[in-house]
Amino acid sequence: xxxxxxxxxxxxxxxxxxxxxxVDTLQVNLGWRCNQSCKHCHFQAGPDRTExxxxxxxxxxxxxxxxxxxxxxxxxxGAPEFNPHFPHLVESLAGLGLRLIxxxxxxxxLEPGLEGLPQFLARHRVELVCSLPYFQEDLVDRLRGPGxxxxxxxxxxxxxxAGYGREGSELILNLMVNPAGAxxxxxxxxxxxxxxxxxxxxxxxxxxxxxxxINMPIGxxxxxxxxxxxxxRYLDRLAGSFNPATVPGLMCRHLLSVAWDGRLFDCDFNxxxxxxxxxxxxxxxxxxxLEALSRRPIHLGDHCYGCTAGCGxxxxxxxxxx
Numbered sequence: 668x669x670x671x672x673x674x675x676x677x678x679x680x681x682x683x684x685x686x687x688x689x690v691d692t693l694q695v696n697l698g699w700r701c702n703q704s705c706k707h708c709h710f711q712a713g714p715d716r717t718e719x720x721x722x723x724x725x726x727x728x729x730x731x732x733x734x735x736x737x738x739x740x741x742x743x744x745g746a747p748e749f750n751p752h753f754p755h756l757v758e759s760l761a762g763l764g765l766r767l768i769x770x771x772x773x774x775x776x777l778e779p780g781l782e783g784l785p786q787f788l789a790r791h792r793v794e795l796v797c798s799l800p801y802f803q804e805d806l807v808d809r810l811r812g813p814g815x816x817x818x819x820x821x822x823x824x825x826x827x828x829a830g831y832g833r834e835g836s837e838l839i840l841n842l843m844v845n846p847a848g849a850x851x852x853x854x855x856x857x858x859x860x861x862x863x864x865x866x867x868x869x870x871x872x873x874x875x876x877x878x879x880x881i882n883m884p885i886g887x888x889x890x891x892x893x894x895x896x897x898x899x900r901y902l903d904r905l906a907g908s909f910n911p912a913t914v915p916g917l918m919c920r921h922l923l924s925v926a927w928d929g930r931l932f933d934c935d936f937n938x939x940x941x942x943x944x945x946x947x948x949x950x951x952x953x954x955x956x957l958e959a960l961s962r963r964p965i966h967l968g969d970h971c972y973g974c975t976a977g978c979g980x981x982x983x984x985x986x987x988x989x
Contacts, residue, residue: 671906672969673906673967673968673969673971673972674967676906676909677914677967680911680914682914684964684965685914685917685919685920685964685965685967686920686962686963686964686965687919687920687921687923687933687960687961687962687963687964687965688920688921688961688962689920689921689961690735690737690921690922690923690957690960690961691737691738691739691921691922692737692738692739692740692741692918692921692922692923693728693731693732693737693739693740693741693922693923693925694740694741694743694922694923694924694925694934694935694982695720695728695740695741695742695743695747695756695925696720696743696744696745696747696924696925696926696927696935696938697719697720697742697743697744697745697747697749697750697752697753697756697927698716698718698719698720698744698745698747698749698750698927699711699712699713699716699718699719699744699745699927700712700713700714700716700717700718700719700744700745700746700749700750701713701714701716701744701745701746701749701772701775702714702746702749702772702774702775702778703746703772703774703811703812703815704812704887705772705810705811705812705887706810706811706887706888706891707810707845707846707847707882707886707887707888707891708886708887708888709883709885709886709887709888709935709936709939710744710745710886710939711886711887712744712745712746716745718745718927718928719749719750719927720750720752720927720928720929721752722752722755724927724928724929724952725752725755725756727929727952727953727955728740728756728925728952729756729759729760731952731955732760732763732765733763734955734957735955735957737765737957738765738766739765739766739767739768740760740765740766740767740768741768741770741922741982742756742757742767742768742769742770743770743935744770746771746772746775747769747770747771748769748771748775748776748781748784749775749778754787757769757787757788757791757793758791761791761792761793766794767791767792767793767794768793768794768795768796769788769793769794769795769796770796770797770798770843770982771795771796771797771798772797772798773797773798773799773818773819773822773823774815774818774819774822775822776822776825776826777818777821777822785825785826785828785829785831786829788829788831789829789830789831789838792837792838794839794841795826795831795838795839795840795841796841796842796843796878796982797819797822797823797826797840797841797842797843797874798842798843798844798845799819799823799842799843799844800844800845800846800847801844801847802861802862802865802866802869803816804816804817806847807819809847810847820870820872823840823866823870823872823874824870824871824872826840827840827871827872827873832872832873832874832875833873834873839875840873840874840875841874841875841876841877841878842862842874842876842877842878843878843879843880843984844858844862844877844878844879844880845879845880845881845882846881846882849882849892849895849897849900849901849904851881851908851976851977852879852880852881853879854879854978854985854988855877855878855879855978855984855985856988858877858879859876859877862874862877863877876984877984878983878984878985879978879980879984879985880980880981880982880984881905881973881974881976881977881980882973883936883970883973884898884901884902884905884970884973885936885939885940885970886939902969902972904976905972905973905976906969906972906976908976908977909972909975909976910975910976910977910978910979910987911975912979912986912987913974913975913978913979913986913987914975916979916981916986916987917971917974917975917979917981917986918934918974918981918982918983919933919934919937919965919974920965922934922982923960924937924938925952926938929951929952929953930943930950930951930952931943931944931948931949931950931951931952931955931960932944932966933963933965933966935982936970936973936974937966937968940968940970942966942968943966944960944963944966945963945964945965945966948960948963974986
C-alpha cells in the first residue's frame with residue numbers, strides 16, 4: 668500500500684492545516700561549518716562548509732529577541748561555537764534573562780583556541796545539549812569518526828569540572844542520542860539510566876537528562892539510505908509508526924528556525940531541505956513579526972513523519988511515552 672502523504676494523514680485526523688500555536692523558541696543556526704562530518708547530519712556539515720552567519724544578521728537576531736521577549740534561544744549549527752560572533756551573541760542574549768541553549772558536539776571544546784569555552788558557557792549560564800550517540804566507543808567512532816568517543820569523554824570531563832551536570836547544579840548538561848543506523852532509538856526513559864550508569868561507573872561523568880532524536884531521512888543520512896537501498900523502506904517505517912499523540916507537541920508549533928543567512932523556516936529540518944515559510948509570511952529575521960509567525964500555517968513534507976514516529980522526536984527529545 669503506498670505511503671499516505673503526511674499532510675493528507677493530518678487531514679484525516681481533522682487538521683485541515685497544521686498551525687503554530689506560539690513562538691516560544693528561536694532556534695538560530697550560526698553556520699554549517701563543523702569539526703566533524705557525521706554520517707547522520709541533515710545539513711551535511713563539515714570542516715569545508717563556508718556557510719556562516721555574519722555580524723549584521725547576528726545583530727538582527729539580537730534585535731528580534733529584544734523586541735519580542737522570546738523565552739528561549741537555541742544556538743545550533745554545524746558547530747555554532749565556530750562562528751566568530753558566537754561570544755558576542757551569547758553575551759548579548761545572556762543579559763536578557765532568557766533561557767539560552769547551545770547545541771554542542773563536545774569535541775569542539777578541544778579545538779585550538781576554544782579550550783576556554785566550558786568556563787565561558789558556565790559564566791553565562793548557558794544550558795548545554797551535547798550530542799553523544801552511545802556510551803560505547805566503536806559505535807560512536809563508526810558514526811562520527813575515529814577517536815571521537817575519547818575526545819567526547821574528555822570534553823564531558825571538562826564540562827563537569829566547570830560545574831556542568833552535577834546533581835543540584837544550575838548548569839544544565841543534557842545529552843542528545845540518535846541511532847547509528849536505520850532504526851529508532853530506544854525509549855528515552857529506559858536509555859537514560861543505562862547511559863547514566865555506564866558513563867558514571869566507567870568514566871566518572873555526570874549529566875542531567877538524556878534526550879532521543881530520530882534520524883531524519885535527509886542530508887547525509889538520506890544518502891546512506893539511498894546507497895544501501897533502504898530509503899523507501901525507512902520512509903515506510905516512519906509512516907507506519909505514525910503516532911497521533913505526538914502531533915500536539917511537534918516542535919514546529921512552538922519554534923521558529925533562523926538560517927545562517929537570516930531566512931526563516933518552520934524547523935531545522937525544513938531549513939536543510941530549503942523549504943521556506945509559506946507565502947505571505949515574513950521570510951527573514953529582519954522582518955520578524957511575532958504575532959504573524961505565532962499563528963502561521965506550517966510547511967509540511969513527508970520527512971515530517973520522522974517527528975511523529977513512535978515516541979516522536981524533537982530537539983527537546985521524545986514527544987510521547989514509550
